[in-house]
Amino acid sequence: MRTDEFDYSLPDGLIAQHPEAERPSSRLLVLDRLSGRVDHSRFREITAYLRENDLIVVNDTKVIRARLAGVKETGGRVDILLTEKLDGRRWSCLATGFRKGTREARISVDGTPLTLRAAPLHWTVEFPEEVDGADFLARHGRMPLPHYIKRAKAGAESGDDEERYQTVYAREEGSIAAPTAGLHFDEDLLRRIGAMGVGIVRITLHVGIGTFFLIKSEHVEGHEMHKERYHLSPEAYDRVSKTKEEGGRVIAVGTSAVRTLETVGAGGNGAALAGSTGLFIHPGYRFRVVDALITNFHLPRSTPLLLVCAFAGKERIESAYREAIGLGYRFYSYGDAMFIS
Numbered sequence: 001m002r003t004d005e006f007d008y009s010l011p012d013g014l015i016a017q018h019p020e021a022e023r024p025s026s027r028l029l030v031l032d033r034l035s036g037r038v039d040h041s042r043f044r045e046i047t048a049y050l051r052e053n054d055l056i057v058v059n060d061t062k063v064i065r066a067r068l069a070g071v072k073e074t075g076g077r078v079d080i081l082l083t084e085k086l087d088g089r090r091w092s093c094l095a096t097g098f099r100k101g102t103r104e105a106r107i108s109v110d111g112t113p114l115t116l117r118a119a120p121l122h123w124t125v126e127f128p129e130e131v132d133g134a135d136f137l138a139r140h141g142r143m144p145l146p147h148y149i150k151r152a153k154a155g156a157e158s159g160d161d162e163e164r165y166q167t168v169y170a171r172e173e174g175s176i177a178a179p180t181a182g183l184h185f186d187e188d189l190l191r192r193i194g195a196m197g198v199g200i201v202r203i204t205l206h207v208g209i210g211t212f213f214l215i216k217s218e219h220v221e222g223h224e225m226h227k228e229r230y231h232l233s234p235e236a237y238d239r240v241s242k243t244k245e246e247g248g249r250v251i252a253v254g255t256s257a258v259r260t261l262e263t264v265g266a267g268g269n270g271a272a273l274a275g276s277t278g279l280f281i282h283p284g285y286r287f288r289v290v291d292a293l294i295t296n297f298h299l300p301r302s303t304p305l306l307l308v309c310a311f312a313g314k315e316r317i318e319s320a321y322r323e324a325i326g327l328g329y330r331f332y333s334y335g336d337a338m339f340i341s
Contacts, residue, residue: 028046
């Protein structure tokens with residue numbers, strides 16, 4: 001498959017720059033992937049599309065304050081995005097603001113000296129021995145909002161981002177991007193869903209640098225996913241298995257939950273409940289675990305877009321996206337939602 005088959009045009013005005021005033025007030029496009037029928041609702045009304053024996057699977061990863069604003073010895077500005085912790089003092093990162101060919105640089109972040117060294121495909125940043133990295137990020141880091149949120153690029157995050165770019169059930173620190181499908185839930189909606197007899201379980205996948213990279217290869221099959229760490233409890237695995245055995249639907253909240261469930265499901269009874277996954281789901285993939293999906297609207301040429309095309313069919317998704325654009329739905333991280341069943 002050619003990658004350009006998964007391109008589409010989106011007016012800039014439909015890229016959500018702020019979250020809705022209330023999480024569940026986002027719009028909801030409901031797609032029946034068998035018939036192609038599309039309904040339009042609000043996320044708070046998703047209960048109308050759930051059943052008593054459903055099981056909702058959420059990703060409880062928590063976004064770390066992974067973006068740092070640094071200053072070079074020359075006074076120039078440097079933007080750093082931490083991507084993976086290597087050890088107690090070193091992180092892999094992306095960095096902008098250096099001349100091509102630079103191999104090492106010393107910068108400061110709010111007066112603290114840091115050392116950056118070039119590595120294949122990325123940089124490494126090293127904290128001084130006396131600096132506690134987690135505490136440093138909590139005090140000096142910023143939320144790593146996506147590049148298409150323009151106020152983030154200008155360093156003008158809203159104070160609301162600290163709360164709203166996290167799910168209400170986030171607890172396991174480790175992501176550099178939010179599992180955005182879960183941003184639409186608030187505590188009241190989760191209580192209403194639970195009161196219906198719908199189960200809710202948590203799994204964890206720490207969203208990594210791959211979420212920032214679009215597919216660059218000419219053909220889809222040439223793309224290689226960056227691996228991301230995941231884990232789920234034996235209790236969560238048992239509940240997923242029991243739901244499948246009893247004929248209920250396993251509903252994944254977000255593509256990160258899909259990839260975790262399908263990674264574990266591919267292993268059958270010998271599935272590893274913790275590890276790293278590089279599973280790349282694109283059209284032609286056979287789903288083993290997930291029966292329905294709550295998701296946002298995704299970027300062209302992105303791996304999440306290919307995943308939803310694999311789940312619902314490329315033509316169904318293209319049609320749904322055209323309809324959403326025509327009706328002025330809001331796209332991407334702070335945008336509206338889809339429920340695909």
